Amino acid sequence: MSPAAVSSPSSTSTGKIHGFAAKGKGQALEPWEYTPRPLGPHDIEIKIDHCGICGSDIHTIDSGWGPTSYPVIVGHEIIGRIVSKGDAVTDKQIGDLVGVGAQAFACHQSDCPNCSRGHDVHCPRSVFTYNQRYEDGELSQGGYAEAVRVDSTYAFKVPASLDPREAAPLMCAGTTVFTPLLHYKIKAGDRVGVVGIGGLGHLALQFARALGSKVTAFTSSEAKRAECQKLGAQHVVNINDPEQVKAAASSLDYLVVTNNSKNVDWNSLISYMDVYGQIILLAIPETELVLKPSSLLHRNIGISGSLIGGVQEVQQTLEFAAKHNVRPLIEEMPMHKVNEGIERVRSGKVRYRVVLSNPQ
Ligand SMILES: [Zn+2]
Ligand SMILES: [Zn+2]
Structure with a gap:
């Protein structure tokens, strides 16, 4: 955490972020709330409109890739609007429509062996959007929720020609x-x-x-x-x-x-x-x-x-998809039906991505 971080409560009505969390291996998700980590000078808070269900979410719910830190809110195909931002965020404004993918932080320092070569995905200090610890000890929490806080570098402006619901699966x-x-x-x-x-x-x-x-x-x-x-x-x-x-x-x-x-x-x-x-x-x-x-x-x-894309690649993905009419085929469901959405993905019947939407 940066020393200049301010301990502002979430801009949600209670100051806490409500979402749907896995509390144990393979369990159905349940409503849960958490206090977000302080909003650092480079951070933003996003009010979430949509979040896609990725196979990685289910592997994490199931501890399929190793022990998961429960409770965890998964979801890393996030689309929403910026509702608050740290003082150092100058390239994005309150109200901007942005997307967040699988990564929420990398150091982007010139002495970083991987960020300095454009490999920010492999930054030793990289934090995934959920189920990883920030350096301040807080666990990252994802997008099956009403809001999320991330480093603003990992919030990407969504091109105007993309339907926000279809933009969600492009993020991961x-x-x-x-x-x-x-x-x-x-x-x-x-x-x-x-x-x-x-x-x-x-x-x-x-x-x-x-x-x-x-x-x-x-x-x-x-x-x-x-x-x-x-x-x-x-x-x-x-x-x-x-x-x-x-x-x-x-x-x-x-x-x-x-x-x-x-x-x-x-x-x-x-x-x-x-x-x-x-x-x-x-x-x-x-x-x-x-x-x-x-x-x-x-x-x-x-x-x-190949793991995921870094900052450059996510940007290029959005621009290329917008320009060349690459569009995910989605099944939209309300966020509160998240467990049904997960079952659709588990069954292999979904054509081809479930996107959860919060009430607008
Ligand atoms: Zn780095
Ligand atoms: Zn994913």
Whole structure:
């Protein structure tokens, strides 16, 4: 906490922030309130209008990636308006419509080994939007709530042409898929595959197509074929059809993997890659990868991971999506039905992102 931080209460009516918290592993969320950390000079408070449900939220509720610090309010696809700001915030004003993604703080100091190279996602002092401790010891709390406080650097102005509800999933899902496409400089003509056509995958198809690449969707659901084509896929491969799988061999330069299933067959994913092909892992299955090392070596296949996007990438995601008409398909639900929304995501039936909305 900065020494200049002021201990102002939240601008909510009670000075506390009300939300829906997980209080134990895998439990339904319950109403809960907390006293927000002091509003530092670089911080803002946002009155939340919308928050998307991300798969990471559910992994955190379930302690799937290690022990969660309960109670926790998850949610990191936040859209809302600034209701208060610290004295040092000059580039944003009260009333601005902003979005917050998975990260709420990084140091952005010139002597930081990662911020200084533009890798603020990997800042040693980085704080995720929920379930992480700030240096003052407070736990970060997310967007299934009426308000949130974050460092203003991690609140991004929402382009006017975006519907605020559709902007929500761009904050995490959107930037998570667009960041590696930027990193690998994916361009017109590159052959890009997407495995797992869900919250992330349906956006990956759109971003890849908007970049001019030749897009192939890999799905186990024949029912999604027409929708994949509408989202930008020129080819759709049903992974349950051995003939289609065989025909897709060596057909890709890049493969974006968004499928969290424990049953992903990595050897067949590798078979889709042409020589020097690059597989980009965006999902975090709660398991280990099983694959034949020789299948990578013989054809110079690479596998890399990509976490989220930093400040530059989130900004680029919003601008690119606004300009190229990349739009999440959403199911909107009232915030108080959060547990129903989570069940929709758990069931795999959501098309393709649940966005929770507070009363306007
Ligand atoms: Zn840093
Ligand atoms: Zn997320």
